[in-house]
Amino acid sequence: MAHIDYYFATVSPYTYLAGTRMEVVAAKHGATIAYKPLDVIALFGRTGGIKPAERHESRKENRLQELRRQAKKNDMPINLQPAHWPTNPAPSSYAFIAAQKAGGGDLGALVHAITRRCWAEEQNIAEDDVIRAALEEAGFDPALADTGMLAGAEEYAANLEEAVAAGAFGAPFYVVDGTEKFWGQDRIGDLDLFLAGKL
Template identity: 40%
Template sequence: MVSVVEYFFALNSPWSYLGSARLAAIAAKRGAQVAVRPIKLGAVFSETGGVPLAKRSSERQAYRLVELQRWSRYLDLPLILEPRYFPADETAAAHLVIAAESAGFDALALAGAIGAALWNRNQNIADWAVLDETSLELGIDVEDLRQRFSPEELSRTHDANTRAALDKGIFGVPAYVLNGEVFWGQDRLDFLDRALASIRNDM
């Protein structure tokens, strides 16, 4: 049986971006599938006591930048600490990822590419021109997806993903769920890898 990792994330999250490629590599190595679940992080914060970045203390905001720089260097993954278009309205981008997942495309690769547009290339992921260019690089036709899936349908899925995250006890992103066990944060990917390896060894 193929293991399925549910991946709950937000495209505005630099931590989701930093973990995206590693998640894909782990899944490929362990023969696992990834169910891609963009969520509304603001709604999760409001129900779980999370504090939006702009409302955090100056000390916490400053340390976040230190940690982002550390991880960027450690992973050798370029990251703009304070991108011009952050935070972006990620609704359209999240809906695009949901549509790509529903249509059978590599939604994890698309989510990673959109994250790179924001955190590496300093682009506005609320701009359809950016989303179109990013998608075409992966062989995904944005206009085709927009015709196949209505905004209302995609919005319902976005809300359902958010509700599912809350029901599973998720309070931040990225979060990875394997057989009901939550791994929160891209710095927990090693534990996810070990859990997947353990399942394969037991088969």
């Protein structure tokens, strides 16, 4: 049985655009998933990337066009300049970590519930009430937004170190069985083919 380490960022538009397609692929092939939220800006800094705000204007323009096209291809609404971005990804990430430990809900749905609020619904995912609503939507106890902050901070930092060691450099990033790497929501089809033994 294959295992996927899923590195993602709750503020990443490409994590939003992944929706729950990776989870569908994993279920199809019986693969397990370990969800690893991280600070993608710190990951850029550690792996040779550049913060979106500091990129050349041509790269900024291309990014916005690509987001628009990818959203259209996946039939997903998107606000290319959301009111609450960038925002602090730590609170939503800590809550996700607490939910993963607590169980009882749908983790893929939780990733999507959080990122959708940022990229399609003009909500600030650093705010407790927004996080609680996302938790509840995905079947988790909304009170998890208020627990496990220290443990969440430690795991959040550890996920960054693990991502660097695993060769991840963006989000979403999927690593199968510690070796095969797929960067970006537009590589989920390739992930599917790989798990099927066709790549």
